[in-house]
Amino acid sequence: MSNHRLIIRGGTVVDGTGAEPRIADVEIVDGRIASVGTASGRGDEEIDARGLLVTPGFVDIHTHYDGQVTWSHQVTPSSAHGVTTALMGNCGVGFAPCRPTERDMLIRLMEGVEDIPGVVLNEGLPWNWESFPEYLDALSTRRYDIDVAAQVPHAALRVYVMGERGANREPATAEDRRLMARLAAEGVQAGAIGFSTSRTLAHRTSDGQPTPTLNAAEAELMEIAVAIGRTGRGVLQVITDHPSDDGEFALLRRLAENSGRPMSISLAQADRAPGKWRRALDLIRRAVDDGLEIRAQVCGRAVGLLYGIELSMNPFCTHPSWAAIADLPLAGKVAALRDPQMRRQLLDEEPGDPALRDRLFNFEKLFPLRDPPDYEPAPDASIAALAARAGRRPADLAYDLLLERDGRAILYRPLLNYATGALDECREMLQHRDTIIGLGDGGAHCGIICDASLPTFMLTHWTRDRRRGPRLSLPDVVRTQSRDTALAVGLIDRGLIAPGYKADLNIIDHDRLRLHAPEIVYDLPSGGRRLIQRSEGYRATIVSGTITIRDDQPTGALPGRLVRGGAAAVA
Numbered sequence: 001m002s003n004h005r006l007i008i009r010g011g012t013v014v015d016g017t018g019a020e021p022r023i024a025d026v027e028i029v030d031g032r033i034a035s036v037g038t039a040s041g042r043g044d045e046e047i048d049a050r051g052l053l054v055t056p057g058f059v060d061i062h063t064h065y066d067g068q069v070t071w072s073h074q075v076t077p078s079s080a081h082g083v084t085t086a087l088m089g090n091c092g093v094g095f096a097p098c099r100p101t102e103r104d105m106l107i108r109l110m111e112g113v114e115d116i117p118g119v120v121l122n123e124g125l126p127w128n129w130e131s132f133p134e135y136l137d138a139l140s141t142r143r144y145d146i147d148v149a150a151q152v153p154h155a156a157l158r159v160y161v162m163g164e165r166g167a168n169r170e171p172a173t174a175e176d177r178r179l180m181a182r183l184a185a186e187g188v189q190a191g192a193i194g195f196s197t198s199r200t201l202a203h204r205t206s207d208g209q210p211t212p213t214l215n216a217a218e219a220e221l222m223e224i225a226v227a228i229g230r231t232g233r234g235v236l237q238v239i240t241d242h243p244s245d246d247g248e249f250a251l252l253r254r255l256a257e258n259s260g261r262p263m264s265i266s267l268a269q270a271d272r273a274p275g276k277w278r279r280a281l282d283l284i285r286r287a288v289d290d291g292l293e294i295r296a297q298v299c300g301r302a303v304g305l306l307y308g309i310e311l312s313m314n315p316f317c318t319h320p321s322w323a324a325i326a327d328l329p330l331a332g333k334v335a336a337l338r339d340p341q342m343r344r345q346l347l348d349e350e351p352g353d354p355a356l357r358d359r360l361f362n363f364e365k366l367f368p369l370r371d372p373p374d375y376e377p378a379p380d381a382s383i384a385a386l387a388a389r390a391g392r393r394p395a396d397l398a399y400d401l402l403l404e405r406d407g408r409a410i411l412y413r414p415l416l417n418y419a420t421g422a423l424d425e426c427r428e429m430l431q432h433r434d435t436i437i438g439l440g441d442g443g444a445h446c447g448i449i450c451d452a453s454l455p456t457f458m459l460t461h462w463t464r465d466r467r468r469g470p471r472l473s474l475p476d477v478v479r480t481q482s483r484d485t486a487l488a489v490g491l492i493d494r495g496l497i498a499p500g501y502k503a504d505l506n507i508i509d510h511d512r513l514r515l516h517a518p519e520i521v522y523d524l525p526s527g528g529r530r531l532i533q534r535s536e537g538y539r540a541t542i543v544s545g546t547i548t549i550r551d552d553q554p555t556g557a558l559p560g561r562l563v564r565g566g567a568a569a570v571a
Helices: 100-114 118-124 132-140 152-163 175-189 218-231 246-259 276-289 321-324 330-337 338-348 353-358 383-390 392-403 424-433 454-465 474-479 483-488
Strands: 005-015 021-029 032-037 045-048 051-055 058-060 083-088 147-150 150-151 194-199 235-240 265-267 296-299 305-309 367-370 410-416 436-437 505-508 518-522 526-531 538-544 545-550
Touching: 005 353, 051 367, 051 474, 058 454, 058 483, 083 538, 100 118, 100 152, 118 526, 132 175, 150 152, 152 175, 152 194, 175 194, 175 218, 175 483, 175 518, 194 218, 218 246, 235 246, 246 276, 246 296, 276 296, 276 424, 296 424, 305 545, 321 338, 330 338, 338 392, 353 410, 367 383, 383 392, 424 436, 436 483, 454 474
Parallel strands: 005 045, 005 051, 058 083, 083 147, 150 194, 194 235, 235 265, 265 296, 296 436
Antiparallel strands: 005 021, 021 032, 051 505, 305 410, 367 410, 505 538, 518 526, 538 545
């Protein structure tokens, strides 16, 4: 054993328990925390952390890196925001198990649900697996800048067992259910952290079909959940349109009761029913009081869509005249949009898809996104309000804003958690006893959402910068995205700065910490595009005792590994 000794000297330790910060040295020996207090002697390597925060590495329990980790060693953008462990396989979608004849089916599903281009997946996925245990084995041979873990995705499981019948949402037979249950349990026994499913109409394939799991019967879900329960490990993750409905919640409660496994249910505030999330939390509270382990998985800010000429959508993308320029490169689009005739045509037209009008053409809820970005914009900062003060049509102003920065400007549409035009309800969710933070969706929504920066936002906006209402305490914010998330998915060896725990840490210049605006890069297979978001202020990120980020720049070190459920315990 090498006994490599890294000492972090004199930092302000926010240890993940929620306790008040304290000045201490943190001693790391061979990837584990050896002591927290006063470290004697000299280390093989030392970091001067005076005036800096020392936090646990963040554990992100809701990502979609299922494809990216098969071709990339960098789990970006999450690894640039203090995340040291990422859990993928959420929302019931993923790439295992999968027969060769069904690969296109799963690619279309991931392309539609998570906005990951099919051409990227076709080029990037090596498909050196069929079963879920084989998928984990393939990942176990790879190295990363952070740790990754996976869940068994219901849609892939259903298609694997039922083929086209599964994709077409036909009822599962008794034999179908038996086989799905056996394979789900095998996946968890092989190291899956749990099982995920989706029951929302918002999840569709790239050709518009609902996700295969949308209306899966209780008998199917129950047999899978009970089989996982028999393993004595694993969590259940559910996306549903109706968590506040008595019938739907009763079904989910029965799954938790009969499986004996922890469950998280994704929850957000919708404009069309702005108070229903409280009803859902009331139902969860009663279940928890009755001894069940159920949490609502909530986001730390509005779930916001990003619009731009270079992105998947913009206010004019369903107008009839847009079709003529839709496939042009950015420079071609910009040149066309600067033509007076094209401008007149687009501004005179109406959106071609009435169903998207409120989402795309609602200028009272559409905001310019600057650098640094404002994720709690006031109503008077909307494009409608700006246009009214300038005496202009909102669409006319939006058109000009899109052309700023040579067409790389971004408009922000808070879609969920923003019904009242502020984040007060979001703060209420975060502080609720029975919630857990998640829904950052790292690795997904390549051209429409960029919420993997959530950990940095939590530290900047909620503990330091918020002006439109009360903030949150620094110890609580650190705890919610380190120890709480780790425990929620059974990773008991991380998320805490204490002797014996895995040495995953961040050293942060809190005063200087900031987010930059999202931007497009073309670094996916086949030159595919994606949104990333850069940050400043991470003096170091440490994974298993190895420095992976130094002064906001990757070191190139790849200490990250696949984490298998059931094996993570304090030494």
